[in-house]
Amino acid sequence: MSFFRFFLTLSVLSLLSLTTEAQNNPTYIYHVCANTTTFIRNSTYQTNLNSLLSAFSSATAINGFYNTTFGENSNRIYGLFLCRGDVSTTTCRNCVTFATGDAIQRCPVEKQVMIWYDECFLRYSNESIFSIRSDWPTVYLINTQNDTDPIRFNEVQAMAMNDAVVQAESVAKRFATKEASISGFETLYSLVQCTPDLSSKDCDWCLRLAIGQLPRCCFGQIGGRVLNPSCLVRYEIYPFYNGTSPDSVINPSASGSKPKWIPIAASLSAVLGLALLSSFAFAIWRMRNSREDKENSQEVQLLDLRGGNFVNEYSNENFHGERVEGSQEFPSIQLDIIHAATKHFCDENRLGEGGFGPVYKGTLTDGKEIAVKRLSRTSGQGLLEFKNEVMLIARLQHRNLVRLLGCCMEDNETLLVYEYMPNRSLDVFLFDSSMSVQLDWQRRFSIIIGIARGIMYLHEDSRLRIIHRDLKASNILLDGEMNPKISDFGMARIFGGNQTEANTKRVVGTYGYMAPEYAMEGLFSVKSDIFSFGVLLLEIISGKKNNGFYFYEHCESLLTFAWKLWSEAQGMQLIDPQLAESCVESEVLKCIHIGLLCVQKDPVDRPTMSSVILMLKSETITLPKPTEPAFFVGRVAAEPALPSTDNIVCSVNEVTLSNVSPR
CATH class of the missing domain: 3.30.430.20 (Gnk2 domain, C-X8-C-X2-C motif)
Known part of the structure; x- marks a missing residue:
């Protein structure tokens, strides 16, 4: 061979x-x-x-x-x-x-x-880019074929990459390749490279950061690469780089010595004969290496997860009879399909608008209904939301999470395509007196259970531990049977390994649903999502928004009002009047109790979501006594124009925040 x-x-x-x-x-x-x-x-x-x-x-x-x-x-x-x-x-x-x-x-x-x-x-x-390490944007590419022993494969790949990094950072060219044996019949080929203007330290940092992304995008895949402006890493099971110094092959040295193993054709007959032999050899090589060709053709380019851009794909797929370009996990739907489905984003198909931008209903040629989020060109947070939505929700599958069907980045449009939820969002029903009659207690309790299951999947059962960071009624969508589905993962964050909390200077979310440690100090964890769930649970029971809720006498929030009623054994006074005939008192009181456990000030005192589900479903479990809920996050409005001491009103900023420095 x-x-x-x-x-x-x-x-x-x-x-x-x-x-x-x-x-x-x-x-x-x-x-x-x-x-x-x-x-x-x-x-x-x-x-x-x-x-x-x-x-x-x-x-x-x-x-x-x-x-x-x-x-x-x-x-x-x-x-x-x-x-x-x-x-x-x-x-x-x-x-x-x-x-x-x-x-x-x-x-x-x-x-x-x-x-x-x-x-x-x-x-x-237009800005200086010399000798400056840049990790954004990052582009991931994978070969979609899996290795039969991904654990062993990943170990070999990690060791080979590490050896290549050590070599690259020590040479002026900042380039190195490494070959490693996976088995007796398979070799792994690795390549790393930095821009030579980087220092050795910056090159090392850039390469190791890129290599650290490989398990996330390419674990168990037989080929993968990560590209960013300052460096690149790549591995394959076939030789994709030149094994010898390229210039010694194409350009003989100045001394006139010929490459040792490249004969120079001296006559036309020799060239033709060599060409014939080469063609024959090439045909045999193609047959023997059909696997490598197949693997190479399967290489697909993935979403730029850190830069918010979508990679042009190699392969075409079928999306319910429509033309699409995409990888197995991140289908890219062509813009002309979306224009036709939404009638060019006409106003009659507009469903609403969020921090990302407007949302439109669309219908594909086969009759399938879709919802299309369109990034507003004036949105300050939309591009960040876009990258998170695709990175997270496309990899998560649960009946209580909204399903992402695809995305599109063409002609300066940034679009996300979801399954269509005919009953829109929970807040549409919950906070409208004429619509809330459709939510009897049995339906509300079912929605509470569904939301809790979706959050438990994010926190405990999915392959990624996800902190949503913006759980609220408008981000709970309802399908045709009123089953809840959690949506809007633009602000979500991934926790890895044994990580339990993180800190950020960029506080995002919605006042009224934010846990106090997050709103004030930028600390977030699964327990900050638990706090938001507790607020949401009390809103479902009362039919009142925590944002905008006020009690005239004491300017209380919904949380403190619920606490006061519960501690005085008057919890049933909290319920939405629409529930008077359909509610089960014991279930309502239990849900109020659980809601108050979730909104306690100290995150340690809040239950996990698996505990919440156990408490919701059990009829015999004894619930711990909650402490007084966290403070009211909001602002007090000025007194009304009329000179009255009885009409002080408390209002809360209801705007979704994209960038707030903690106090």
């Missing part, structure tokens, strides 16, 4: 030496155009950009890397290119030359552009 590969390599390289590499375009992977920063056509900035791209095409790269600037002040532009460390100078130059034209085609007026190919990477920006 080794002789066969030697002969095949010899034959193919000999033929290539008689042709030009310029005939082959580089293999496009992905690009990013930051449409928040654009320039005016024919402006000074565009002139500088043209000069930069022209310089790229004629530049002499050192170690396959080159960076430069053009212009001054606000018209200054910074640019660099990086070629894969194993490609020849000719291949590098051809890739960069192609990229300079391709970048302008894909991003005609954007100031911040990144474009990746298999052979090179090109980037330019």
Whole structure:
């Protein structure tokens, strides 16, 4: 087999030496155009950009890397290119030359552009990008075929990657490859690379951060890679890089010595004969390596989970008879399909609007109804929500979680496509006196159980531990049978391993549902979701919003009002009048008790969601006594214009927050 590969390599390289590499375009992977920063056509900035791209095409790269600037002040532009460390100078130059034209085609007026190919990477920006480690955006790619022994495979891959990192950070080129044996018949090929302008420390950090993403995106897959602006890592079970110094193959050294194993054809007959032999050898090689071809063709590009962008896919799938492009987990639905389904986002199909943007109803050609979230171009949090929605909910499957069907990023549109919920959200029924009659006690109790099961799945039963961070009535959708489904995972966070809590300076969520430790200190955990569930439970029982609830005499919140009634054995006074005939008193009082346990000030005192479900379903369990609930998060409005001491009203900010610094 080794002789066969030697002969095949010899034959193919000999033929290539008689042709030009310029005939082959580089293999496009992905690009990013930051449409928040654009320039005016024919402006000074565009002139500088043209000069930069022209310089790229004629530049002499050192170690396959080159960076430069053009212009001054606000018209200054910074640019660099990086070629894969194993490609020849000719291949590098051809890739960069192609990229300079391709970048302008894909991003005609954007100031911040990144474009990746298999052979090179090109980037330019109106901000300095030199010697600065950049981990955003990150693009994941996987080969969809699983290895038969994923644990062993992952161990070998991790060790090989670590060895490659150690080698890369110690050389000026910041590039290394590593081969490792998986079994007697299978070899793992790994490659790592940083931009050479990074320090050894930054290169190490970037590579290890990228490698740390591999288990999340590619665990057990036979191929995977992570790309970001400062570094890349990749592994496959077939050789995807050159095993020898590329320039020694394509460009003999100045001393005139020939490569040891590449014969130079001396006559046309020799070339034709070699070509015939090569064709025969290639045919055999194709048959023997059909598995590698199959695996290579299965490689798909995934969502840019950290940058909020969607990768162009290799494969086409069928989405209920419609044309789609996507991977197995992240189907990308074409924009023309969504336009047709929503009648071009007409107002009559508009269902409502949230922090992400408006939501529209759509109907596919086969009659399937969908709901489409459309990122508002003025939304400050929508892009972050988008990446979280796809990263999280597409990987989670539970009857009490809304199902994400696909997404789309075309023509500056950012769209999420869900299963359609005909009864919209819980708040539509709960807080409307004419609609709430449809929610008798049996229905409300069933909704409480369903929400609790969905949260328990997120916290305890899914392969990821998810903290939702924005549980509220408007984020509970109802299907045709009024079954609850938790939605809006844009603010959710993943906990790994034994992690129990985290801290953030970016507090997001909705006042009235936030746990005090989160609202004030930025601390969140499963117990902060429990607090939100407790608020939601009391709202379902009372039919009143915690946001906007007031008790005229004492300016009490719904939580403190419920506590007062329960502690005085008057809990039934809390219930929605619509429940007077249908409620089961013992169940109502138990739910109030559980709700108060969930909203206790100290997170340690709050139950877990599995305990909540046990308490809800058990008729004999003795519940612990709750402490007084956490303080009221809100603001007190000014006194009314009429001079009366009896009409002080407490109101609460009901706006969903996207960025609030804790006090």
